[in-house]
Structure formats: structure tokens, C-alpha cells
Amino acid sequence: MLHETWKDKEPVKKVEVVHTDAQKFKVSDMLTVGKQYDVVNETEEYYQIIDNSGLVGGYFKTYFKEV
Template sequence: MLHETWQDNNLGEVKVVNVDAKKYKVSDMLTVNQTYTIVNETEEYIFVIDNSGKVGGYYKAYFERI
């Protein structure tokens, strides 16, 4: 499965600018002003290795490219 090799990817870095989620609690998995490595990206989501140490997909609105 392709998603199992995502942790080895490095497509750039992003910085978290906010964790203001409307539906889900994002503040446990992302820290404001911390940088994360992008492992995959779609039109709507950025996939990063979050605070849990696993790959998570989040809306692009939480991030700013570095």
C-alpha cells in the first residue's frame, strides 16, 4: 500500500498558524508555530507527521508554507 511509505517522503515544510477547527479538536495533534514535514499533499489536505508520531491529514488552512 502506497500510504505505508509516506513517512519516508519529504515534500517540504509547513508551519502551523492556527488550530481553530470547527468540527474536530486539532490542538492535541498540532502545535502552533511548530514546523512539520509534508509527507503527502492533495488539493484540500496536507499530510504531516503530527505530535502522535504518525501521519495525519489536515486542512491546508492550518498551515503556512516555509
């Protein structure tokens, strides 16, 4: 399973959080505005990053800007 190696994988790129204004879910506990995160996987709509919990989470690209 590919997702099991994401945490140990070399980051693809860095992104910075620009907002945490979510419509459905609360993301402010897992993302900090202004903080940079390593992207471990990327899809068309999502970035998979190691968030504030220390685990890999998937978030919409709209929360981020590329660094």
C-alpha cells in the first residue's frame, strides 16, 4: 500500500497555509495559517501533508499557496 510509506517519503514540495476557512470541516486544529508544510503526495484536488497531529492528512489545495 503506497499510502503507508508517505510519512517516510522525501517531500515533493513545500506549501504554506493561507487560510483555514472551511465550509464543511474544522481544519484550524490541524493547519496553522502562515506555517509551511511538506507535501508527501499530490492529487488533482488535494495535497497530502504531515499536519499538526504529526500524521499524514489530505486537504484541499485552496488552503495553500506554493512556496
